[in-house]
Amino acid sequence: MSEEGSIDYDFDEDEASDFSFESDYDDQNDNMIDTPIESPKDKTDISKLAKFKKWTTKEFINENFINAAVKLQNLQLPQCNLEDLLIMLHQLKWQSEEVINNYYDNYDKLMNDCGIPKVKNNVIKEKLEYSCPICCEEYDNIKTFQLSCGHEYCINCYHSYLKTQLTNGQLIRCIDTSCNLTIPHLLTQEIFDLFSQDVRDPAQDFFEVPTANSKYAHNMLLSSAARSYINSKKSKYKWCPAPDCENLVELVDNYALHLDNDDDDFDEYLSDEESTLLDPSTNNVKDKSKSPSVDRPIDISLTPIVSCGTDHQFCYNCQYENHLPCPCNIVRSWIKKCKDDSETANWIEANTHNCPKCLNSIEKNGGCNHMTCRTCNYEFCWICFKEWSIHGSQFFKCNNFDKSEKDAIELNQKQKRVSLQRYLHYYKRFAVHESSMKGDMKALDKINQRMESFMSEQSKQNLSNLSWTDVQFLKDAFKALTNGRKTLKWSYCFGFYMKELIFAEVFEQTQEHLNRVVEDLSKIVEEINDKKNNDRSTELIMKNKKALISLTNAVTKGQQSLIQCAESGLKEERLKFDLSI
Amino acid sequence: MHPFHKRLLKEFKSLNKNPLPSIKILSNNENLTNFDFEIEITNGLYDDKLYKLVVVITKEYPVSPPKAKFVVGTREAGESGSTGTSENPIDVSSDTMQSSYKIPIHPHIYSNGHICLNLLGDDWTPACTIESILISLQSMINNNTDMTRPPDDNRYIKYAGEFASKDGFVYHDDSV
Numbered sequence: 056m057s058e059e060g061s062i063d064y065d066f067d068e069d070e071a072s073d074f075s076f077e078s079d080y081d082d083q084n085d086n087m088i089d090t091p092i093e094s095p096k097d098k099t100d101i102s103k104l105a106k107f108k109k110w111t112t113k114e115f116i117n118e119n120f121i122n123a124a125v126k127l128q129n130l131q132l133p134q135c136n137l138e139d140l141l142i143m144l145h146q147l148k149w150q151s152e153e154v155i156n157n158y159y160d161n162y163d164k165l166m167n168d169c170g171i172p173k174v175k176n177n178v179i180k181e182k183l184e185y186s187c188p189i190c191c192e193e194y195d196n197i198k199t200f201q202l203s204c205g206h207e208y209c210i211n212c213y214h215s216y217l218k219t220q221l222t223n224g225q226l227i228r229c230i231d232t233s234c235n236l237t238i239p240h241l242l243t244q245e246i247f248d249l250f251s252q253d254v255r256d257p258a259q260d261f262f263e264v265p266t267a268n269s270k271y272a273h274n275m276l277l278s279s280a281a282r283s284y285i286n287s288k289k290s291k292y293k294w295c296p297a298p299d300c301e302n303l304v305e306l307v308d309n310y311a312l313h314l315d316n317d318d319d320d321f322d323e324y325l326s327d328e329e330s331t332l333l334d335p336s337t338n339n340v341k342d343k344s345k346s347p348s349v350d351r352p353i354d355i356s357l358t359p360i361v362s363c364g365t366d367h368q369f370c371y372n373c374q375y376e377n378h379l380p381c382p383c384n385i386v387r388s389w390i391k392k393c394k395d396d397s398e399t400a401n402w403i404e405a406n407t408h409n410c411p412k413c414l415n416s417i418e419k420n421g422g423c424n425h426m427t428c429r430t431c432n433y434e435f436c437w438i439c440f441k442e443w444s445i446h447g448s449q450f451f452k453c454n455n456f457d458k459s460e461k462d463a464i465e466l467n468q469k470q471k472r473v474s475l476q477r478y479l480h481y482y483k484r485f486a487v488h489e490s491s492m493k494g495d496m497k498a499l500d501k502i503n504q505r506m507e508s509f510m511s512e513q514s515k516q517n518l519s520n521l522s523w524t525d526v527q528f529l530k531d532a533f534k535a536l537t538n539g540r541k542t543l544k545w546s547y548c549f550g551f552y553m554k555e556l557i558f559a560e561v562f563e564q565t566q567e568h569l570n571r572v573v574e575d576l577s578k579i580v581e582e583i584n585d586k587k588n589n590d591r592s593t594e595l596i597m598k599n600k601k602a603l604i605s606l607t608n609a610v611t612k613g614q615q616s617l618i619q620c621a622e623s624g625l626k627e628e629r630l631k632f633d634l635s636i
Numbered sequence: 637m638h639p640f641h642k643r644l645l646k647e648f649k650s651l652n653k654n655p656l657p658s659i660k661i662l663s664n665n666e667n668l669t670n671f672d673f674e675i676e677i678t679n680g681l682y683d684d685k686l687y688k689l690v691v692v693i694t695k696e697y698p699v700s701p702p703k704a705k706f707v708v709g710t711r712e713a714g715e716s717g718s719t720g721t722s723e724n725p726i727d728v729s730s731d732t733m734q735s736s737y738k739i740p741i742h743p744h745i746y747s748n749g750h751i752c753l754n755l756l757g758d759d760w761t762p763a764c765t766i767e768s769i770l771i772s773l774q775s776m777i778n779n780n781t782d783m784t785r786p787p788d789d790n791r792y793i794k795y796a797g798e799f800a801s802k803d804g805f806v807y808h809d810d811s812v
Contacts, residue, residue, distance in 0.1 A: 188763070189643065189698060189762045189763065190640055190642070190643055190698075191640070191642040191643040191645075191646045192642055206763075208762075208763075212699075212762055215699040215762070216699060216761065216762050218699075219696075219699050219700060223758070230761045230762055230763045231761070231763050232759070232761055232763055232764060232768075
């Protein structure tokens with residue numbers, strides 16, 4: 056068994072087994088997901104520690120950009136101001152050591168590359184009777200902007216220019232093409248703010264302790280820089296794949312450190328790890344010397360499922376939603392299968408014949424057996440696929456019947472048909488849960504809105520006999536429902552690749568149970584959301600509270616036991632995959 | 637009417653008043669958002685000498701660069717330039733009094749006319765003009781000595797849209 060090349064992702068006992076998705080409110084400060092060093096399986100297996108850290112984009116900018124500049128100013132370069140240090144860090148891809156080295160080794164070049172002039176004179180001013188060289192409008196009264204170079208343009212043009220420049224995450228320079236001067240981060244935001252429609256709610260910032268960082272708090276250029284920085288370090292950082300979620304997860308451990316700038320290596324590393332998870336039948340192992348390890352049973356508890364700051368769970372490896380009970384390689388194979396045309400190809404194989412001459416596919420949907428290929432005009436017999444002319448000219452009579460040849464073709468066709476039907480069976484169920492999940496989400500959104508307006512109405516009229524904790528059960532139900540569906544959905548992908556062993560029946564029964572409770576829960580949600588019940592939705596919610604709570608628990612339990620069933624089944628090799636399907 | 641009509645008008649006037657050497661406007665629409673230019677290449681390497689460039693001003697101009705590409709088409713004879721014999725089988729008109737525009741051979745110009753020029757993408761700023769594009773294209777071709785298509789030409793033209801997209805390019809080699 057090859058020990059050295061394997062990463063094991065371990066999770067806190069709670070993280071891995073408790074899928075109830077408790078709200079994160081109580082452990083917001085503790086955003087390290089600590090993992091025990093002890094391996095859950097074989098003691099001799101040198102399990103390594105995988106640690107993940109949750110970030111919001113804002114925290115990320117604060118820590119890695121702004122605090123980096125503050126630190127430089129406090130410790131190494133007190134003679135520089137914060138703005139210039141930010142520009143230098145931005146220019147040198149946020150590497151503090153590079154800034155220090157360049158500052159002392161080649162000061163003039165650094166200042167030139169960064170577009171920082173010796174004397175600064177950046178002005179936004181009101182101007183009378185100004186004609187802007189960009190838009191060529193004559194303004195009676197307009198704000199203009201110029202950097203120290205004196206290239207002056209109207210603020211409207213500058214604003215649109217900044218907006219387009221924002222996309223690439225680089226420092227923004229003067230509009231004039233021959234001019235290298237950089238617009239400082241604060242100034243870019245100042246110009247954006249001039250055009251910003253929404254005035255920021257002061258209450259929102261109320262709890263933030265005003266520091267040097269706070270004036271950079273909503274800096275759009277820094278956000279864009281963060282995006283491109285994070286995207287350039289894909290092995291270390293993964294965005295949460297949930298729609299509209301701006302959180303990310305960082306892999307913090309020794310692997311990340313020594314593989315930092317080597318994305319390819321890391322990917323290979325991961326896929327090596329996966330290849331040890333592969334079924335031997337796939338022969339997908341790159342390195343033959345590692346082949347003994349493919350006998351190792353699959354352990355899906357090692358799947359690096361992480362959760363972002365707002366509770367979205369995803370697989371760090373695939374950067375895809377939580378796909379348990381399926382291991383990563385099965386997921387990849389499934390997604391590829393669903394995407395590519397292999398099933399179309401299977402249909403063609405199963406339902407058509409090729410013209411014996413030009414090999415064009417022909418579907419015979421009736422008519423006689425005297426075929427004429429539309430492409431090459433070759434005439435042949437649909438029964439024996441030989442030239443038509445040998446069949447005589449009068450009536451159809453095919454004596455050229457070669458049974459073995461014919462049988463081979465038909466057997467092949469039959470197999471293709473069965474395989475297609477099998478795929479469709481699982482795909483249909485997979486897709487149904489996916490679309491139901493979307494439907495559920497819409498319904499849940501509506502209920503949530505209604506609930507919130509109901510609550511605020513109640514508290515306004517001082518009628519409130521409900522508190523937020525009283526409706527927590529509703530939120531729990533929403534989470535359980537979507538997560539239950541997700542697991543169900545992936546269990547059909549699991550089922551598709553599963554070999555027909557005796558234990559498979561146990562898996563299917565557990566799956567069926569989850570299916571039932573999920574549908575029950577979904578039904579109540581649907582009923583509450585029914586237009587007919589528009590007026591009494593809150594009443595219905597309260598009436599069904601008990602049922603909702605118990606179904607929520609049932610779904611969570613069912614989900615848990617399905618994953619556990621898959622996990623133990625795979626571990627004990629009572630469940631196996633066949634990737635050759 | 638384009639939101640920056642005044643700017644376009646100013647550029648158009650300046651192009652007419654001070655025409656660029658070896659470049660002429662073949663046609664333009666009333667809104668000044670579509671232009672056909674004829675660019676003459678005089679470095680002696682290009683047999684055809686005359687090439688037709690289409691420039692389309694987008695709604696976002698001048699914040700975003702215009703779209704530009706070379707196009708094929710018939711050229712009225714009797715106009716300036718060579719009537720060099722053509723090896724292109726599509727060009728059946730060389731016997732008559734017409735000849736045709738072709739796509740100039742250049743390591744940054746795809747055979748469908750799309751141009752890989754950073755001024756048309758990342759390097760564009762609103763201070764650039766149609767004229768700056770014409771000048772850099774003309775000099776890009778005039779200074780070229782490598783008579784080849786881009787290395788990924790076959791693959792690229794298979795999937796390319798009507799115009800080159802701003803972000804789709806990898807600038808293969810900035811030396812030419």
